[in-house]
Amino acid sequence: MANRYNQSKIFRDENGTQYLNRIEYPAIPIRDTDVFIRGIFGETFMNLAHKYYSNKDFWWIIARANNQGSSIYMIPGKEYRIPQNLNLILQEFQELNS
Numbered sequence: 001m002a003n004r005y006n007q008s009k010i011f012r013d014e015n016g017t018q019y020l021n022r023i024e025y026p027a028i029p030i031r032d033t034d035v036f037i038r039g040i041f042g043e044t045f046m047n048l049a050h051k052y053y054s055n056k057d058f059w060w061i062i063a064r065a066n067n068q069g070s071s072i073y074m075i076p077g078k079e080y081r082i083p084q085n086l087n088l089i090l091q092e093f094q095e096l097n098s
Helices: 045-053 056-065 086-096
Strands: 010-012 018-020 035-038 079-082
Touching: 045 056, 045 079, 056 079, 056 086
Parallel strands: none
Antiparallel strands: 010 018, 035 079
């Protein structure tokens, strides 16, 4: 699953306008295996996803785990949680959106 939109269905309304179905995201509870880091100026969630998951497309997992929806950039000095249960999160995501 390289892209979280791969499973999206395309719908058309009565005017012929296309739109994607709503994406549902799993809850990402804190676990003992999570890694905690401090934000660095200029670092993005995409950089972190590449570093920890070897896939920049999983940036949304880190962003959602940290309730960060407004920016892809980290705040310097702020503590961030990097979930390590990637397979479980992706499996839950797949079940919610299939």
